[in-house]
Amino acid sequence: MYLRPTLYKPCRLYQNYAQPQFAALFYVFRICGQGVFLYFRPETLDEAVHVLAHSGGQILAGGTDFFPALGDRSVTGSVVDISGLRELRGVVTEPQYVKIGGLTTWTEVINTPLPQCFDGLKAAAREIGSVQIQNRATVAGNLCNASPAADSVPPLLTLDAEIELASQAGTRRLPLGDFIVGNRKTVRQPGEILSQVLVPRTVENAASVFLKLGARRYLVISIAMVAAVIQKDSTDRVADARVSVGSCSAVARRLPTLEQMLIGVPAGPGLGSLVTTDHLHNLSPIGDVRATAAYRRDAALRLVQRALDECVGSS
Numbered sequence: 001m002y003l004r005p006t007l008y009k010p011c012r013l014y015q016n017y018a019q020p021q022f023a024a025l026f027y028v029f030r031i032c033g034q035g036v037f038l039y040f041r042p043e044t045l046d047e048a049v050h051v052l053a054h055s056g057g058q059i060l061a062g063g064t065d066f067f068p069a070l071g072d073r074s075v076t077g078s079v080v081d082i083s084g085l086r087e088l089r090g091v092v093t094e095p096q097y098v099k100i101g102g103l104t105t106w107t108e109v110i111n112t113p114l115p116q117c118f119d120g121l122k123a124a125a126r127e128i129g130s131v132q133i134q135n136r137a138t139v140a141g142n143l144c145n146a147s148p149a150a151d152s153v154p155p156l157l158t159l160d161a162e163i164e165l166a167s168q169a170g171t172r173r174l175p176l177g178d179f180i181v182g183n184r185k186t187v188r189q190p191g192e193i194l195s196q197v198l199v200p201r202t203v204e205n206a207a208s209v210f211l212k213l214g215a216r217r218y219l220v221i222s223i224a225m226v227a228a229v230i231q232k233d234s235t236d237r238v239a240d241a242r243v244s245v246g247s248c249s250a251v252a253r254r255l256p257t258l259e260q261m262l263i264g265v266p267a268g269p270g271l272g273s274l275v276t277t278d279h280l281h282n283l284s285p286i287g288d289v290r291a292t293a294a295y296r297r298d299a300a301l302r303l304v305q306r307a308l309d310e311c312v313g314s315s
């Protein structure tokens, strides 16, 4: 996008949007004579939720979905650039949860030492665009954009991830599975910022895998993708199984029938061969420019089988 902004002094307009302590955050830009937008760059979460509540602005993080989604349109209205909120960056391990700040980039996820159950999430992170995209793009941006092909959703679903939303009213938590409700639809309210992703520390030693099928090897949107987590018990049987599939329904889905069937089964060679099309009954793949619905269903079956075999081969 071609941005040649003219910076206007924050003056009368500012009074409508923010209290005096937030004056430094406020700029007005004119882009190539096409109109005016208000640009805020808060430095703390408190400032950000305040400015968001008063401006009704659109949130900008890494911008790797935000700007492509504009197409030929200019930015309009208000933009709250949250990329300066250092408190939302990084991964912290606490007794109950591993907490991933919403503004943590995919490169940071890849480079952070994490337990084995995060191997699938790290593999997904390495598949997001290119290194340049991974350096800029954030975890929260991927979840809030809510694309059916968002690579982080299947592995985070298998980790039983929860998300935290911060607003002027406080914070609320909900399971990731309840947050994304449709193709690019979430239950996020306009004044809310996804502040962190919380992963319960329940299966840290479990093996985890992420497999993605695209039309080429790199920089590709998924045709189908699968994440799996398998925890063995002391007798080498499956104690906990979590499998999810993305790009084969409007929202990535766990496969509960398959997960239940796997409990107690020997966690060894041939685990994948137990998977049948019946176990994928809750998927609803569509046909589009990337693949037919039938191809996606078949690809999902093969990927689930391979993911389970890889989990037991590597655990």
Ligand SMILES: Cc1cc2nc3c(=O)[nH]c(=O)nc-3n(C[C@H](O)[C@H](O)[C@H](O)COP(=O)(O)OP(=O)(O)OC[C@H]3O[C@@H](n4cnc5c(N)ncnc54)[C@H](O)[C@@H]3O)c2cc1C
Pocket: 058, 059, 060, 061, 062, 063, 064, 065, 066, 067, 068, 082, 102, 103, 127, 128, 129, 130, 133, 136, 137, 138, 139, 140, 141, 142, 143, 144, 145, 149, 150, 151, 152, 188, 192, 193, 194, 195, 219, 220, 221, 222
């Ligand atoms: C060339 C290219 C290749 C790509 N390849 C892939 C790929 O292979 N796999 C994949 O999954 N994605 C891919 N993407 C998409 C994108 O990089 C990811 O979805 C990324 O994680 C988005 O993060 P961001 O910080 O850039 O989000 P932004 O673009 O800043 O924001 C995305 C959306 O989320 C909202 N938002 C952002 N942060 C928050 C927050 N904390 N709270 C509330 N709302 C928020 C924004 O308002 C916006 O609607 C690709 C993008 C490009 C340009």
